[in-house]
Amino acid sequence: MGIEKYKKGTKVLIKGNEAMAEGAVRAGCRFFGGYPITPQNEVPEYLSWRLFEVGGTFIQAESEVAAINMLYGASACGTRSMTSSSGCGISLKQEGISYIASAELPIFYANMIRGGPGLGNIAPCQGDYFQATRGGGHGDYRVIVLAPNSVQEMGNFPKLVYDLADKYRIPAMILADGLLGQMMEPVSFDFDWVDISKIPSKDYILNGCKGRERRVINTLHMDVDVLEKHNWHLFEKYNKIAANEIRFEERYTDDAELIIVAYGTAARIAVDAIVKARKEGIKVGLLRPITLWPFPEDVVAKLAERVGKILVVEMSLGQLVEDVRMFANGKSEIYFYGRPGGVVPNPEEVLGVIKRAMKSNIKAGEFCHLKKL
Amino acid sequence: MPFKETMKIFKKPDCLTKIPMRYCPGCGHGIVHRLIAEVIDELGIRENTVGIAPVGCSVFIDEYFDCDMIQTAHGRAPAVATGIKRCLPNLVVFSYQGDGDLAAIGTAETVHAATRSENFTTIFVNNAIYGMTGGQQAPTTLPTQKTTTTPYGRDTKIHGFPVKVCEMLASLDGPTYLERVTVSKVAGVLKTKRAIKKAFQLQLDGLGFSLVEVLSPCPTGWGITPQKACEYVDEVMTPYYPLGVFKDLTKK
Structure with missing residues (x-):
């Protein structure tokens, strides 16, 4: 199910935030949970009707904390999900991102950075580089961080984000700023509409244990040996990503x-x-x-x-x-x-x-x- | 008349695993777990259910329930439940939460899942204390009750008043069914099971948010014997947290 809004290669003039939102839907996003914050408001505003058109779910959450945890649930049952925010809001999401990283679930989140620290301002800024590249939340983990420099890339990167997130079972993000979000530029999406029914089924999702053993998604490992093993497993995965996915x-x-x-x-x-x-x-x-x-x-x-x-x-x-x-x-x-x-x-x-x-x-x-x- | 063969008339519900529960003697969690499992068995929904583990003493329920389970951050279970249920609405989703999880750190998630009337079921175990971390003050700790962080007793002038969850949520238009029950006596246990079953049935009927608050003994946290703890539920907790149905949209 889905309505392809733009044919692949068709040139359209849209804002960066809208390009990213449409790119996400085009790449199979069917769940968005988010909380308003400038300068990314066009993302939830766009998805509030666009996801409705394609049979997805849009929820304006009570907080960024709730939004990221809604993604934890949505991703746990196999849905390509997205949230977006700006620095202060991403700070609040870090708790959930740490859990999602530990549970090895794929999600897409975007930070349209604003000036900081504190409430800062709503102007374009790059002050969240550490927050993004050092994991941001608690514990030993990494997330994939993609940094577009044009509205064109804002539109195309969501597909890459989802593919990498699914391939490595990892949170992946777009790190941009208010300028890239608010600016209008010609965009032609470089990838075909993703038919979500053709995304390969995942063997770890929760969808009821009919005909199989029950599945558990868990981030609590009281036995230190078990948790150390889990951390080494993540470490190996991050090394594999570093060996294969560097782009410049x-x-x-x-x-x-x-x-x-x-x-x-x-x-x-x-x-x-x-x-x-x-x-x-x-x-x-x-x-x-x-x-x-x-x-x-x-x-x-x-x-x-x-x-x-x-x-x-x-x-x-x-x-x-x-x-x-x-x-x-x-x-x-x-x-x-x-x-x-x-x-x-x-x-x-x-x-x-x-x-x-x-x-x-x-x-x-x-x-x-x-x-x- | 002699039995021809042995008939099993009491067994562990299918929806509980063989893993022994780690709860203290006299704790109410085990009873509530069993009741939920019995309800899931009776409704025949084990293979279609996802349960959500909180943070607190019941953090290990993902080991105890023999269905798909997810363990979540402290207080975030209603948000996770929302994500799951909205994506796969045919699943039966329940969150199992204690008082700290639901009424302190997760208050916002609880209130907003309820006001959106998300179609899942919350089982809220209120034992008026933080058991897992060693007996600190809970949002539901009673006035004058001693805990490790209210060593002179909860002084409402200093520590504020307890949160009455059912009463608070009943003020919202969203929730469909809110009931407070207790597992301190057999009659209460039977009533609790009926409430849990009703909540799950409402969800199956697509009627929206349901929450069952269970007043439950914590002898270790309270520093009294299991028997005294049950008496404490009846004599001290229940007067402050009256039992009953606080909201039921299925009743005209």
Whole structure:
């Protein structure tokens, strides 16, 4: 059952939040539980009627805590489910995400980051990088984090999120910001409408024990040996994901003397700055991690060996740069430029930072914080 | 007349596994488990049921019930039940929750599942104490009752008043059936079973949210003998938490 709204490849002009919501439905989402928060409100608003059209369930929950636990139930009985929020709301969902990670259930959640900490503001920001890539909740676990940088990718990534989440039985998320959510751009979905009746049946779901042994979904393991074994099992799974699912984009890196590492909105701005720099003869390239976890660590390591200077540009105060420094492992000069609090840097500003980094002379392995002039 | 063959007239319900329950002597949980299992057997719904384990003494019920089970975060059982029931409405879904789980940390989930009249059944075991963590004050701890965090007794000026769950939920339009019962005496046990069966039947009929609150003894947490604990339920708890039906939309 389902109404395909857009044919594959048809170009439509929609907002990022709507593209992600439609992409989710197209990829088989039939349950959404969420709580309003700016700047992601278009997601629940869109799904409140769209899921109704395709025979799915939309619930505006009493809290983010309840919403994520509704997904725990929906996913436990085999439904492709989704929730979305922004930083403060994702903080509340972390309890449930930890349980879902332990129970090894696939869910899709999105964080359209706003300025923080605290209530912060509703402007685009990247301050939730740590929250996303370090698991966020309690215990030893990981989630797959995809960072789109266009409305096009906002529309296409939900299919990838569900496929990865199902394949590895893991929570997977889209980490973007208010700018990518609110902006309108042409989108053509690059994948066919997913017929949910053809998604392979899962052998762990709860649907009544008729004709089989009962199934239990449980995250309590009082025996330390049992829990340690479970943790090692998760560890092996995460290693497998890290070995197979790293995604990134490289641009102008062949002859680059400085590499900018940036993701999402910051990467778009970096590209504009790089084009301007190249017009002036400055050889700058871009590494855009698309999976923030698993992180493209080998790519960073190789670039650090080959290129003398790495400049990390982020809309936060030094989160992505920690990963870059870790994997550059002292092989390159590391420059950092961050704008927190919801400020979006402009390309001219980043061009200025590129020039300062090119002129600066620090030793390989040293770190230089390029503050706003 | 001599028996030709031995007839089994009392047995463990099919819906209970062989795993021994870990409850203290005199605890009410075992009785309530058995009643739910008997009801599931009698309605013939074991293969179509998903049960939800809370956090608290009954956290291990996923081992005891021989049907599909899911264990959840503290207080979140009604949200998980909502997700399951909305996705697979033909399943019978029940959540089993204690007072801390349902009336403290999970109050919001409880109230909103009830007000949406989600079509599942909640069995709420109220023993006025946090048993699993060693006897701390519960949202339902009675005024003057001593616990490990109210060592001088619950002073309502300091600790506030107990939450009366059935009365609170009865003020909502959503719930279909709310009843408070007790397992302190045989008559109460039989009445409890009838209430649980009615709640499950309402769910099978698609009539919406049902909750059965069971006043249950906790001799260990209360520091008294099992027999005294049953007397405590009747003489101290019941006057504060009156038994009866608080809402029943099936009665015109």
